[in-house]
Amino acid sequence: MNYWLFKTEPDAFSIDDLKKAPLQTTLWEGVRNYQARNFMRDDIKLGDLVFIYHSSCKHVGVVGIATVTKESYPDPTQFDLNSDYYDAKATPDNPRWFVVEVTYKCHLNKRVSLKDIKTNEAINELALKKAGRLSVMPVTQNDWEQIIAMSN
DNA sequence: GCCAACGTTGGC
DNA sequence: GCCAACGTTGGC
Numbered sequence: 001m002n003y004w005l006f007k008t009e010p011d012a013f014s015i016d017d018l019k020k021a022p023l024q025t026t027l028w029e030g031v032r033n034y035q036a037r038n039f040m041r042d043d044i045k046l047g048d049l050v051f052i053y054h055s056s057c058k059h060v061g062v063v064g065i066a067t068v069t070k071e072s073y074p075d076p077t078q079f080d081l082n083s084d085y086y087d088a089k090a091t092p093d094n095p096r097w098f099v100v101e102v103t104y105k106c107h108l109n110k111r112v113s114l115k116d117i118k119t120n121e122a123i124n125e126l127a128l129k130k131a132g133r134l135s136v137m138p139v140t141q142n143d144w145e146q147i148i149a150m151s152n
Numbered sequence: 153g154c155c156a157a158c159g160t161t162g163g164c
Numbered sequence: 165g166c167c168a169a170c171g172t173t174g175g176c
Contacts, residue, residue: 007162033161033171056162114163133161133170 003139004044005051005062005128006102015052015064015107024104025069028136029077030085032097036136041072041098043138050102051139051147053128054111061113062147070101108151122146 006028008014018026031037048068054060074095077085090096117123123146127137139147 009162035171060163135161 002043002045002048003051003141003144004039004048004068005053005126005137005139006066007053007055007135009056010054011057014054015104018052018064018066018102018104019107021104025101027075027099027101029075029099031075031099031136032085032087033133033135036134037097039136039138040100044068044072044100044136046071049105049144051144059111059113061111061116062108062151063111064107065105066102067105068100069103072098072100075099108148110151112147112150116150117147120146120150 010016013026018024028040031040046068050066050068051062052064052066053062074090074092075085075097076099077083078087078090078095078097079092080086085097087096114128117126117128123143125140126143127134
């Protein structure tokens with residue numbers, strides 16, 4: 001099993017929105033970055049655990065955990081003319097973008113802020129510490145456990 | 153295939 | 165709202 005971190009803007013879709021969603025489940029739509037896409041398409045597997053990270057807001061940080069409940073398939077929004085995520089260069093025969101389905105697991109006891117993550121020297125591989133712009137990223141077991149420990 | 157211009161992300 | 169970082173686009 002592998003660990004991941006997904007960013008979301010809580011004003012648009014928060015961990016609480018996920019908890020309140022039908023079946024506490026959502027499609028992780030709208031990822032339009034190739035590196036993130038490749039993780040979703042190729043590497044994120046059923047049963048993997050995902051940190052939900054709130055970005056672009058007052059209290060940025062890891063707030064909860066979701067479980068991957070369906071592996072990748074083409075992101076339906078890329079074919080939807082009315083969607084903000086529509087991509088004219090994508091076709092059903094040759095899709096560009098992929099989604100996975102995730103289901104709410106829990107909130108962390110307390111949010112682990114970006115500052116806490118950045119200042120924890122034991123967290124040594126998390127891409128969040130360097131490349132700030134990746135919206136889906138792998139998390140090592142060590143870094144996962146460090147963040148869990150900081151949430152208690 | 154290089155690289156400048158441009159757009160987006162995301163912390164502050 | 166600012167701006168740094170970085171990804172994408174498009175001319176050559």
